[in-house]
Amino acid sequence: MSCALPFTDADCVLLEHGSGGRLSHRLISELFYPAFKNPLLQQEHDGCVFPVEAGRMAYTTDSFVVQPIFFPGGNIGDLAINGTVNDLACCGAVPMYLTAGFILEEGLPLADLQRIVETMSRSAAKANVHIVAGDTKVVERGKCDRIFINTGGIGTVPPNIDISPLRAAVGDAIICSGNIGVHGIAILSARESLGFETVLQSDTAPLNKMLSALLAQHEVHVLRDPTRGGVGTTLNEIARSAKVEMVLDEAALPIPETVRAASELLGIDPLFIASEGTVLVILPEKAAAEALSVLRQFPEGKNAAIIGRVTASGKASVQLKTGYGSHRIITMLNGDQLPRIC
Amino acid sequence: MSCALPFTDADCVLLEHGSGGRLSHRLISELFYPAFKNPLLQQEHDGCVFPVEAGRMAYTTDSFVVQPIFFPGGNIGDLAINGTVNDLACCGAVPMYLTAGFILEEGLPLADLQRIVETMSRSAAKANVHIVAGDTKVVERGKCDRIFINTGGIGTVPPNIDISPLRAAVGDAIICSGNIGVHGIAILSARESLGFETVLQSDTAPLNKMLSALLAQHEVHVLRDPTRGGVGTTLNEIARSAKVEMVLDEAALPIPETVRAASELLGIDPLFIASEGTVLVILPEKAAAEALSVLRQFPEGKNAAIIGRVTASGKASVQLKTGYGSHRIITMLNGDQLPRIC
Numbered sequence: 001m002s003c004a005l006p007f008t009d010a011d012c013v014l015l016e017h018g019s020g021g022r023l024s025h026r027l028i029s030e031l032f033y034p035a036f037k038n039p040l041l042q043q044e045h046d047g048c049v050f051p052v053e054a055g056r057m058a059y060t061t062d063s064f065v066v067q068p069i070f071f072p073g074g075n076i077g078d079l080a081i082n083g084t085v086n087d088l089a090c091c092g093a094v095p096m097y098l099t100a101g102f103i104l105e106e107g108l109p110l111a112d113l114q115r116i117v118e119t120m121s122r123s124a125a126k127a128n129v130h131i132v133a134g135d136t137k138v139v140e141r142g143k144c145d146r147i148f149i150n151t152g153g154i155g156t157v158p159p160n161i162d163i164s165p166l167r168a169a170v171g172d173a174i175i176c177s178g179n180i181g182v183h184g185i186a187i188l189s190a191r192e193s194l195g196f197e198t199v200l201q202s203d204t205a206p207l208n209k210m211l212s213a214l215l216a217q218h219e220v221h222v223l224r225d226p227t228r229g230g231v232g233t234t235l236n237e238i239a240r241s242a243k244v245e246m247v248l249d250e251a252a253l254p255i256p257e258t259v260r261a262a263s264e265l266l267g268i269d270p271l272f273i274a275s276e277g278t279v280l281v282i283l284p285e286k287a288a289a290e291a292l293s294v295l296r297q298f299p300e301g302k303n304a305a306i307i308g309r310v311t312a313s314g315k316a317s318v319q320l321k322t323g324y325g326s327h328r329i330i331t332m333l334n335g336d337q338l339p340r341i342c
Numbered sequence: 343m344s345c346a347l348p349f350t351d352a353d354c355v356l357l358e359h360g361s362g363g364r365l366s367h368r369l370i371s372e373l374f375y376p377a378f379k380n381p382l383l384q385q386e387h388d389g390c391v392f393p394v395e396a397g398r399m400a401y402t403t404d405s406f407v408v409q410p411i412f413f414p415g416g417n418i419g420d421l422a423i424n425g426t427v428n429d430l431a432c433c434g435a436v437p438m439y440l441t442a443g444f445i446l447e448e449g450l451p452l453a454d455l456q457r458i459v460e461t462m463s464r465s466a467a468k469a470n471v472h473i474v475a476g477d478t479k480v481v482e483r484g485k486c487d488r489i490f491i492n493t494g495g496i497g498t499v500p501p502n503i504d505i506s507p508l509r510a511a512v513g514d515a516i517i518c519s520g521n522i523g524v525h526g527i528a529i530l531s532a533r534e535s536l537g538f539e540t541v542l543q544s545d546t547a548p549l550n551k552m553l554s555a556l557l558a559q560h561e562v563h564v565l566r567d568p569t570r571g572g573v574g575t576t577l578n579e580i581a582r583s584a585k586v587e588m589v590l591d592e593a594a595l596p597i598p599e600t601v602r603a604a605s606e607l608l609g610i611d612p613l614f615i616a617s618e619g620t621v622l623v624i625l626p627e628k629a630a631a632e633a634l635s636v637l638r639q640f641p642e643g644k645n646a647a648i649i650g651r652v653t654a655s656g657k658a659s660v661q662l663k664t665g666y667g668s669h670r671i672i673t674m675l676n677g678d679q680l681p682r683i684c
Contacts, residue, residue, distance in 0.1 A: 015681045018570075018681065018682075019571065019675060019680075019681070020569070020570025020571030020575055020675065021571050021575055021614075021675030021676060022674050022676050024570075024571075025579075043506065044506075044507050044508070044579070044583045045432075045505075045506065045507065046402060046428075046429035046430075046432045046433060046566060046567070047400045047401055047402030047429050047430055047432075047435070048400065048401055048402070048433075049398055049399070049400045049433055049434075050401070051397070051398050051399075052394050052397060052398065052399050053394075053396050054394065055393070057391070057392060057393075057394050058389045058390065058391045059389055059390055059391075059392070059439060059441065059474060059475055060388060060390070060475050061441035061442070061443045061476065061477055061494055062443065062477045063443040063444070063445050063477050063478075063479045063492060064479075065445060065479045065481050065485075067481075086388075087388035087389050090387075090388045090389075091387055091388060091389045091390075091391055092391075093391070097401060099401065099402070099403035099494055101403045101404065101405040101443075101492045101494075103405050103490055132401060133401055133402050133403050135404045135405050135492075136405075137405045137406075137490075137682075138681070139407050139409075139487060139681075139682060140681070140682075142484070143407075143486065143487040144485065144487070145481060145485040145486070148445055148479075148486070148490065150403070150405060150477075150494075152403055152441055152443075152492075152494035153389075154401065154496065157391055163387075164385065164386075165386050165387065166386070224388060227362070228360075228361065228362025228366075229361065229362030229363050229366075233362055233363055237367075237386070241386045332363055332367065333361060333362065333363030333364065334363060339357045339360065339361070339480070339482070340360075340479075340481060340482075
C-alpha cells in the first residue's frame with residue numbers, strides 16, 4: 001500500500017494522462033493497477049468478463065463531486081466506494097464488483113490522486129469488493145473541480161430477499177441504524193468559508209456486512225441510506241412509493257449534540273442533513289427489538305434506534321411527533337441547503 | 343420522444359436539481375424517466391434488481407467529457423451510449439443494461455440536457471439496451487464544463503466465445519471495420535478555434551449487432567474499438583498484451599480523403615485519431631475474407647478492409663509497410679494531440 005510515487009516526469013496530472021497514449025498507460029500500470037490489483041481488472045480489455053450463477057443481481061451507479069475532496073473522517077475515494085457498496089446493500093444484495101471512472105483536472109497533484117486511490121483500495125477491501133474496470137479522463141485546468149469519481153457496482157441478491165420501497169406497510173417499525181447528519185456537518189466544517197471548528201468526523205462506512213447479518217435473521221421490507229436529502233427526504237420518498245403515512249418520534253432521533261448545535265448555528269434541520277454510514281430499516285414491528293440488537297453488534301450500528309412507525313396507508317406523509325406531543329409535517333427538502341455533500 | 347420542456351420554474355440547471363430534494367425528483371420524473379422509461383429503472387430504488395442466468399457477464403465503464411458537447415453527427419449523449427455498448431461488444435458480450443451518471447454545471451440549459459437525454463434514449467433503443475439506473479449531480483458554475491456523462495454497462499457473453507488481446511496469434515489477419523479517424527476530425531472541425539470547414543460527421547454508432555453476426559459465424563481472437571489513441575495506439579496495446587509483431591499495409595488503410603487532408607493541415611497522423619464507429623477484428627487469416635463479407639453487410643461495416651497481419655511472436659511491435667516498400671515503426675501515442683475527443 002506504500003508505493004512510492006512513480007512519476008518522475010510529472011508531479012501533477014497532465015492532459016496527456018487522459019490521452020489514451022503513453023502517459024495514460026503509465027498512470028494505469030503504475031498507480032491504478034498496484035492499488036486495485038485483481039485478476040479481473042488485469043484482463044487488459046475494454047471491460048472485464050466473469051462467471052455468474054443463476055439468480056438475481058443488483059446494479060447501481062453514483063457520481064461523487066464532494067467538496068472539499070479531503071475532509072475529517074474520509075475523502076472522495078472512500079465516499080465513492082462506500083456509497084455504491086451501500087446502495088447495493090440497500091437493494092438486499094451482496095456487493096461483488098465495482099467500476100471506477102475518474103475525471104481529473106489538469107494540475108491535480110499526483111500525490112492527492114494516489115492518496116485517494118489508496119483509500120479506495122482499503123475501502124474496497126473492507127467491504128470485500130473488487131474494482132474490476134475503470135476509466136480516466138483529464139480536462140483542462142478550470143474545467144472541473146480537481147477530481148470527480150463515478151462508481152458503479154453489481155452484486156448478487158440472495159434468494160428469499162425482497163427489499164423495495166413499495167413494501168413499507170402499516171405496522172412496520174422504522175429503525176435508523178446510526179447517528180443522523182454527521183457526514184453533512186463534517187463536510188460543512190471542512191469548508192473554510194464556514195470556519196467553525198468541530199471534532200465531528202464523517203460517518204462514511206460500508207454497511208454491507210451489518211445488513212447481511214440483519215437480512216440473514218429477519219424479514220426486512222425496505223432499506224435505504226439517507227444520503228443526499230437526509231432522513232427527511234428519504235422517508236418522504238419511501239412514503240410516496242408505498243403511499244403510507246409515517247410518524248417519527250422526535251425524542252428517539254439519534255442526533256448527536258454537535259450536529260444539533262451546528263445545525264442551529266446554520267439554521268438548517270438535521271433531518272435533511274446527509275449521513276453516509278447510516279441506513280433506514282423498515283420491517284415488521286414484532287421483529288424490531290431483535291433487529292436492533294443485531295445492528296448494535298456492529299460498530300456502525302451501535303447507536304441504532306427505533307425512530308418511528310408506519311401508521312396508515314392510502315396517502316403519503318411523514319410526520320414528526322414533537323416533545324410537546326404536537327405533530328409537524330416533514331416535507332421533502334425544498335432547495336439545496338448543502339450542495340456537493342457527496 | 344417529443345416531450346415538451348416541463349420546467350416552468352427554470353430553464354436551466356440549478357444547484358437544487360442536484361440536491362436530492364424536490365427539484366431533483368422533478369428532473370428525474372419529468373425528464374429522465376420519460377426518456378429512458380423501462381420497468382427496471384422505475385423500481386424507485388437505490389439500484390435495480392434483475393434475474394440472471396448462469397454463464398458469463400461482461401462489465402465496463404467509461405466517462406465522457408467531449409468538447410464541444412454537440413458536434414457533427416452526434417452529441418455527448420450518443421457517444422456515451424455507443425462507447426459503452428461497443429466496449430461490451432468488444433468483450434464478445436451481448437450488451438443488456440446500462441447506467442448513466444450525469445455531472446451537470448449550474449446554468450446548463452435544460453433544453454440542451456433534454457436533447458442529450460433524448461439522443462441517449464434513441465441510441466439505447468438502436469443498440470437494444472436499457473438504461474436501468476442513474477445519478478445526477480450538479481456543481482457550481484465554472485466547476486465543470488457544461489456536462490460530463492459516465493456510462494456503465496453489463497452484458498452476457500454467449501458460450502464458446504473467447505475474446506482477449508492475449509489471443510492475437512501469428513497468422514491472424516487484422517481487419518478494420520470502417521473508416522479511420524472520422525470522429526476525431528469531426529470533433530476538431532466543430533471546435534471554433536480551429537475554424538476549418540468540413541462535411542465530416544462523427545462515425546459514432548453501436549456496433550453490437552454487426553459484431554454479434556460476426557461472432558455467430560466465425561472464431562474471432564480479438565476485438566477492440568480504436569477510440570482514444572486511434573488504430574496506432576490500440577494495436578500497440580494488443581501487440582504488447584500478446585507479445586506479437588504486426589505489419590500493417592499502408593495502402594489498405596481505410597482513411598477517407600477528408601481525414602487525410604485535415605490531418606496534414608494539422609500535422610497529425612490519422613493512425614492516432616479516434617474512431618467511434620469502427621472496430622479492429624483480429625482472427626485467423628483463413629476466415630478473413632468471409633468475415634469481411636459479413637461486416638460489409640452492415641452500413642457500419644461497408645468500408646471494412648484487411649489492413650494487416652500478425653507476423654511473428656516473442657516481442658511486441660507494430661510496423662507500417664509504406665507504399666515504397668519500407669517499414670516504419672508505429673509506436674504508442676506520445677502526448678495528447680487531441681484532448682477531450684470523447
